Amino acid sequence: MYTTSSIAGIIKANWLQQSSDATIEHILLDSRKLLFPDKTLFFALNGERRNGSLFIRELYDKGVMNFVVEEDFSENAIINFPGANFLQVKNALQALHLLTAYHRKAFNIPVIGITGSNGKTIVKEWLYQLLHDEYTIVRNPKSYNSQIGVPLSVWQINSQHTLGIFEAGISQPDEMQRLEKIIEPTIGIFTNIGQAHSEGFLNIRQKINEKLKLFINTGVLIYCADNPDVNEAITTFATNVRNGDAFTLFSWSKKNQATLQILSVEKNEDQTLVTANYQEAVINCVIPFVDDASIENAINCWCVLLYLKIGHQLIAERMLHLRNVEMRLELKQGMNNCSIINDSYSADINSLTIALDFLSQQQQHSSRTLILSDILQSGKNVKDLYSDIAAILQQKNINRLIGIGPEISKQKEVFKNIPNCFFFSSTNDFKQQFHSLHFYNETILLKGARVFEFEQISHLLEQKVHQTVLEINLNAVTHNLKEYQQQLNPGVKLMAMVKAFSYGSGGFEIANLLQFHKVDYLAVAYADEGVELRKAGITLPIMVMNAEETTFDVLVQYNLEPELFSFNMLSLFQDYLEKSGISYYPVHIKIDTGMHRLGFEQQDMERLAIVLATSSIFKVQSVFSHLAASDSASHDDFTQLQFRSFMQCCDLLKSKIGYSFLCHIANTSAIHRHKEMQLDMVRLGIGLYGVDNNSSMQQRLKNVTTLKTTISQIKKVKAGESVGYSRKGVAVKDSAIATVRIGYADGYPRALSNGVGKMWVGGSLVPVIGNVCMDMTMLDITGLNVEEGDDVVVFGEVLSVNDLSVWADTIPYEILTGISQRVKRVYYEE
Numbered sequence: 001m002y003t004t005s006s007i008a009g010i011i012k013a014n015w016l017q018q019s020s021d022a023t024i025e026h027i028l029l030d031s032r033k034l035l036f037p038d039k040t041l042f043f044a045l046n047g048e049r050r051n052g053s054l055f056i057r058e059l060y061d062k063g064v065m066n067f068v069v070e071e072d073f074s075e076n077a078i079i080n081f082p083g084a085n086f087l088q089v090k091n092a093l094q095a096l097h098l099l100t101a102y103h104r105k106a107f108n109i110p111v112i113g114i115t116g117s118n119g120k121t122i123v124k125e126w127l128y129q130l131l132h133d134e135y136t137i138v139r140n141p142k143s144y145n146s147q148i149g150v151p152l153s154v155w156q157i158n159s160q161h162t163l164g165i166f167e168a169g170i171s172q173p174d175e176m177q178r179l180e181k182i183i184e185p186t187i188g189i190f191t192n193i194g195q196a197h198s199e200g201f202l203n204i205r206q207k208i209n210e211k212l213k214l215f216i217n218t219g220v221l222i223y224c225a226d227n228p229d230v231n232e233a234i235t236t237f238a239t240n241v242r243n244g245d246a247f248t249l250f251s252w253s254k255k256n257q258a259t260l261q262i263l264s265v266e267k268n269e270d271q272t273l274v275t276a277n278y279q280e281a282v283i284n285c286v287i288p289f290v291d292d293a294s295i296e297n298a299i300n301c302w303c304v305l306l307y308l309k310i311g312h313q314l315i316a317e318r319m320l321h322l323r324n325v326e327m328r329l330e331l332k333q334g335m336n337n338c339s340i341i342n343d344s345y346s347a348d349i350n351s352l353t354i355a356l357d358f359l360s361q362q363q364q365h366s367s368r369t370l371i372l373s374d375i376l377q378s379g380k381n382v383k384d385l386y387s388d389i390a391a392i393l394q395q396k397n398i399n400r401l402i403g404i405g406p407e408i409s410k411q412k413e414v415f416k417n418i419p420n421c422f423f424f425s426s427t428n429d430f431k432q433q434f435h436s437l438h439f440y441n442e443t444i445l446l447k448g449a450r451v452f453e454f455e456q457i458s459h460l461l462e463q464k465v466h467q468t469v470l471e472i473n474l475n476a477v478t479h480n481l482k483e484y485q486q487q488l489n490p491g492v493k494l495m496a497m498v499k500a501f502s503y504g505s506g507g508f509e510i511a512n513l514l515q516f517h518k519v520d521y522l523a524v525a526y527a528d529e530g531v532e533l534r535k536a537g538i539t540l541p542i543m544v545m546n547a548e549e550t551t552f553d554v555l556v557q558y559n560l561e562p563e564l565f566s567f568n569m570l571s572l573f574q575d576y577l578e579k580s581g582i583s584y585y586p587v588h589i590k591i592d593t594g595m596h597r598l599g600f601e602q603q604d605m606e607r608l609a610i611v612l613a614t615s616s617i618f619k620v621q622s623v624f625s626h627l628a629a630s631d632s633a634s635h636d637d638f639t640q641l642q643f644r645s646f647m648q649c650c651d652l653l654k655s656k657i658g659y660s661f662l663c664h665i666a667n668t669s670a671i672h673r674h675k676e677m678q679l680d681m682v683r684l685g686i687g688l689y690g691v692d693n694n695s696s697m698q699q700r701l702k703n704v705t706t707l708k709t710t711i712s713q714i715k716k717v718k719a720g721e722s723v724g725y726s727r728k729g730v731a732v733k734d735s736a737i738a739t740v741r742i743g744y745a746d747g748y749p750r751a752l753s754n755g756v757g758k759m760w761v762g763g764s765l766v767p768v769i770g771n772v773c774m775d776m777t778m779l780d781i782t783g784l785n786v787e788e789g790d791d792v793v794v795f796g797e798v799l800s801v802n803d804l805s806v807w808a809d810t811i812p813y814e815i816l817t818g819i820s821q822r823v824k825r826v827y828y829e830e
Contacts, residue, residue, distance in 0.1 A: 004066055004085045007041065010102045011095040013068065013087035017078045022066050022085060027096070027155055029148060031055035032516065033357050035395050037063030043092045044069045045148075052092065060084060068092050093147065100151035101181045107157050111164035112304065113185025113218065115176070115211045117194035119297045120145060120167035125325040126301045127165050130318050132376070134310075135163035141350035143830070145169040150179050156350055160380060168214050172200030176213040187307065188215040189300055190223040193230055208233040212241075219246060222303045224296065225253040250307055252276070252299055260303055265295060274299065283312050285319040298322060323450060329358060331474075331509060331827035334461045336440040339364060344446045344454035347373050349380075349389065355447050356396045358829060361516040363537020364508045365443045367399045371430075371457060373448035374405030386411035393418055402437070404430050404452055427452050434460055468709040468742045469824045471796075474513055476690060476702035481517060483700050484684050487672045493662065493681035495521035496688060499529060499545065508536030509827050515540050523683065527551035530560040541621075543588050546598075552576045556585070561621060565590040565598040570611065577617045584619040591625040591649045593642040593665075599625065605649050609656030622662035622681065623650055630677075631669035631693040639670075643677050672697055691801065691812045706796030707819065709742040711761075711788050714781070723778050724770025728754050731769075735782045738766075740792050743775040747819040748794060749808040756807050760793035762786040 002024045008015060025039040029052075034040065042059055044052030044067060053073050057080070065084045070092050078086060089095040104111075112127065114120045121143045128137055138161045140153040145167040153166055168179040193208055201207040208230060215221050215237075225231045231251075238249055252260035261277040267290045274295070275284040287298040298319060305315045326344075334340040339362060343355040352372070359368060370393065378385045386408060393401060393415070400420040403409060409423040422437065424430040427448075444461060448454035485494065496519045498511050511522060511533050523543045524530045530542045531554055547555060547562035549572050555562055556577075564570045564587050577585050589608070592599030600608055612620060625646045629635035643665060650663045662680040668687035670677050673694060687697070690704040715737045723729035723737055731737075738761065744750045749757075753771040760766075762784045769780045779792070795801045795815070805812045 004041070004087065007099060008087050011068070011087070011089055011098045013089045013095065016069070016073070016075060016086035016088045017081070017084060019065070019083045019085055024066060027099075027152065028059075028064070029096075029152070031059050032360070033353070034059065034062055034064065035353065035392050038065070040064050041066045041068065043096050044073070045092045045096075046070060046072075056081070068095055096148075096151050097178055097182055100154045101184075103157065104154050104182055104184050107159075107161070107164075109157075109162055109164060110186045111166065111183060112187045112189065113180075113183045113214050114165070114167040114189045114191060115169065115214050116189075116191030119191040119293065119300070120169065122294075122297045122325050123189060123191055123300050124165050124167050126297065126322055127304060129322060130301055130305060130315075131163065131308075134308075136161050137163045137165060139165040140167055141348065141354055143167065143169075147175060147178065151182055153350070154182050158380070160378075170200075170210060173206065173210050176210050177216070180214050180216055183214070185214065185218050186220075187304065188218040188221040189304065190215075190221065190230065190234065191300060192224065192296065193227060204229055205233060209237070212237045216241065220248040220250050220307060222250045222252075222300060222307065224299070225251040225256045225258050231256065250303055252303055260299070260306065262299070274302075278306060285316045287319050287322055289322070328828040328830045329355060331358075331362070332462055333824060334439070334444065338439050338441065338461065339443045340458065340461050341443065341445045342454075342458045344373075344448040344450075344452075344458070347375050347447055347449040347452075349375060349378055349385065349392075352389070352447055353392060355445055356392065356398075359443060359445045360396055361512045362443045363512055363515075364535075365441055366537075367442035368397065369400040369402065369439070369442050369444045370398050371402040371404065371444065371446050371448070371454070372408065373403075373427075373452040373454065374407040376449050376451075382407060383411060383414070387414045390414045390417065399442075402430065404448065427454065427456060431456065431460065468707070468746055469826050470819055471706040471708065472509070472825060472827045473702070473704055473706075474509075474827055474829045476704045477510065477513055477688060478517060479702045480688050480690055480704065481514070481519070481684070483697075484668075484671055484682075484687055487675070488682065489675065489678050492678045493520035495519070495523055495543070495664065495681055495683045497523050497683060497685040498533070499523060499525035507532055508538060509825070511536070511538045511540070520681065527554050527558075527560060527562075530555075531558050534558040534560070541586075543622075545590075547573070549576075556580065556582065561586045561588060563588045563590050563598075564618075565592075565600065567600075567604070567607075567611075570608075574615065574617050583616050585617065586621045587618045588621055589623045589653070591623060591646055593625040593645040593649075594638065595626045595628045595642075597626070600649075602645055602649055605652045606656075609653050612653070613657050620653075620657060620659075620661045622664060623653055624662075624664045624683075625649075627665060627667055627670055627674075627677075630667055630673060639674065643674070669693060686813060686816075689816065691816075703797045703800070705801065705816065707742075707794035707823070708796070709740045709792050709794060711738045711786065711790050711792060712741050712776070713739045714786070714788055715739070722770075724753075725773065726771060729770025729778065731780075733782070735769075735780055736784070737769060738779045738781045738786065738792075739776050740779060741775070742777055742792075742794060743773045745774045745820060746823050747815070748772055748777060749810070749815070749818070751808045751810075752804070757804070758799070758807070760796075760799045762790065765799065 003021045005021045023039055024041045026036050028040045028042045029045055042064055046052060053069055056067055060081050068087045071090055114123055124139055128139055138157050144153050150168055166183045170176050223234055251258040254262040263275045263277055266273040272287050272290050272295055329343040332340045341359055394417055398418055401415055401418045403423040404427055406425050409425055412423050415421045446454050446458055496514045515538055521541050523545060525546050527544050530544050542560050544560050545563045590599040592601055627639055627642055630639050646665050664679055664681040666677045666682040668685045671682050690701045692698045692701060717731045717735045717737050719731055719733045721731050742748050750772045752768055755767045757768040758765045759779055761781055764784055766779045766781050768777055770778050793799055795804045801812045801815050805815050
């Protein structure tokens with residue numbers, strides 16, 4: 001048990017204020033993830049954009065009384081927090097590392113440490129599948145492998161655990177030695193090396209050497225010796241760094257001499273037989289995968305089991321039953337206006353809290369249901385485990401709990417404070433009662449251990465639509481948001497554009513995420529878009545860019561802030577507000593500085609200033625303009641002209657109106673190309689969704705959207721035969737033609753007919769043949785080994801929306817916003 005006094009000694013803190021010696025069980029780094037206020041210690045980490053101490057008041061008001069702050073925290077502020085404990089350190093992140101490293105040393109258990117470029121999470125989860133019968137295992141939830149994720153993971157170790165499995169990821173030098181002190185692995189696994197996160201390193205060798213620092217004190221290192229860079233680096237590491245230590249290299253290889261010598265790899269339709277020589281005996285195992293990455297990951301796991309002296313027959317049985325690891329949490333449309341969050345690849349208390357945090361972001365329904373299976377191998381007493389879960393569910397305002405499994409059913413009494421609870425001994429029992437549970441207009445989180453096969457429940461709940469889907473990676477949206485935030489000058493606010501269904505990526509789903517990450521403003525094109533966001537629980541200020549007289553009622557009803565761009569619009573809205581008895585209504589003034597679309601002209605400023613200064617009807621929130629060509633160096637002179645004109649308008653209005661307002665003109669491109677134009681706020685548009693015309697910025701962004709469909713039929717067409725409407729496609733040789741489930745009614749442009757467009761099928765880029773139809777498109781897949789039902793990527797990571805827009809002679813905006821509403825959106829976090 002830790003107290004604030006003992007923690008103060010561990011992290012070498014100074015007391016700013018000591019009011020009690022509180023018991024600490026939980027570490028908190030994010031104010032939005034508070035669960036148990038009275039036993040929580042908040043580390044006020046300083047990030048690039050926000051100082052953690054800004055959230056102390058919010059947490060204090062919620063009952064948190066224990067804080068670790070840095071030296072910039074004002075001692076004068078202590079008076080505002082009577083009864084709280086404040087520990088002051090030089091660096092809060094280092095203090096977090098000290099505390100969790102101390103915690104790790106308290107447990108003398110074997111710990112497997114995993115690093116590499118790819119496969120870390122898969123190997124970790126497969127080892128859990130393979131070893132959970134012998135050990136009570138603690139591991140990172142999902143891929144929590146960073147400077148923050150690792151300490152939070154290690155903090156979960158308790159006296160019931162007999163094995164730890166932790167992955168560690170780094171993006172630059174000098175990070176791994178900090179993680180090594182926290183994990184202290186006794187067994188090491190180096191998965192592989194690749195290009196992921198390479199930008200922080202001089203070359204591949206430096207990257208390998210930095211990752212090897214995780215194994216500075218391990219007893220054994222498991223790795224594949226087939227990569228010459230890895231093999232040479234590890235050999236050097238063993239000789240020069242670990243020379244004289246009790247250090248064992250456990251290698252495997254298909255071509256070099258190794259501890260586990262791979263003799264053959266035989267791939268069948270859906271399985272792979274691996275035969276090897278180990279300790280002068282021939283052994284083999286069958287794994288239920290045929291792709292090279294899965295084979296490599298499985299052999300790494302095989303080596304661990306051999307090192308732990310698990311019997312060959314038992315290993316063979318378990319390897320055969322390895323299951324896919326779904327590492328992403330998905331949000332889908334469900335039946336009866338429900339939203340379904342599917343996170344059923346694992347069930348433990350750590351990943352449950354992560355999924356509940358995601359559920360908390362969803363404001364589109366007031367009712368929240370959790371379908372939860374038994375939690376397996378928690379390392380806790382069963383009653384204590386489910387009591388903790390019950391307390392968490394209360395904190396997260398769960399309205400209904402459906403428990404599935406014998407253990408959770410036995411503990412139903414601890415959930416008595418949840419408004420509605422139902423318990424079933426198995427998934428089949430639940431399915432039999434499914435229709436009596438009446439799922440309607442709610443958000444439903446599925447969280448189940450794999451053995452309970454919750455995919456059956458997901459299938460029952462999902463809205464049935466055709467097989468063309470637009471996948472939206474919410475992690476990528478967050479990443480892109482942060483990339484642009486890092487470009488901002490101190491104090492600059494950010495308005496995110498979510499008009500046009502968030503550029504085709506979804507409305508409230510994206511807005512929920514942006515609200516969770518505390519952007520300052522949202523902007524939509526029309527009032528009805530803002531109304532939908534308000535109905536979905538979005539409380540951020542929302543600017544409406546195309547307000548209409550017929551929507552004045554809903555603007556006021558839903559607290560939406562219109563853009564006023566003409567004297568006619570200003571007069572109409574002023575008359576409406578006066579008749580309604582409303583004063584100081586928030587509005588935004590649009591200035592036309594050269595775009596010549598909407599806005600007041602520069603010569604209108606004197607008249608406009610008089611109207612605004614003499615009226616108590618309006619409260620000007622912001623004055624803004626739009627740059628016509630901020631992405632183009634050839635038009636920089638014009639951009640500068642627009643900026644100067646805008647600043648003159650703002651200066652005049654400020655001098656006449658008599659109060660301050662926000663000024664903004666910088667759009668996505670200008671954020672990084674014209675930083676002097678950031679002013680009080682910037683407007684982030686398509687860059688949020690992974691598209692930027694600047695090549696260097698584009699490289700830093702992540703792909704957000706992937707449009708997928710499937711093959712409905714494959715036909716053999718003889719040379720000279722035609723394909724599609726108007727016989728526009730003609731086979732020049734005997735060909736295989738795949739018809740896929742997407743057409744121009746789904747948003748795939750007809751301009752991509754007849755070989756102009758291409759799609760990604762079976763690992764290859766294949767051309768469209770014939771005209772794009774309303775609901776279908778034909779592809780020439782001659783020579784490919786694909787089948788009906790296989791996935792087809794229309795655009796995404798391997799085939800960018802930029803490529804598609806170039807082929808169609810348009811821009812990415814049109815492609816993204818043109819994706820039909822009948823295409824199902826699937827949102828996921830990895």
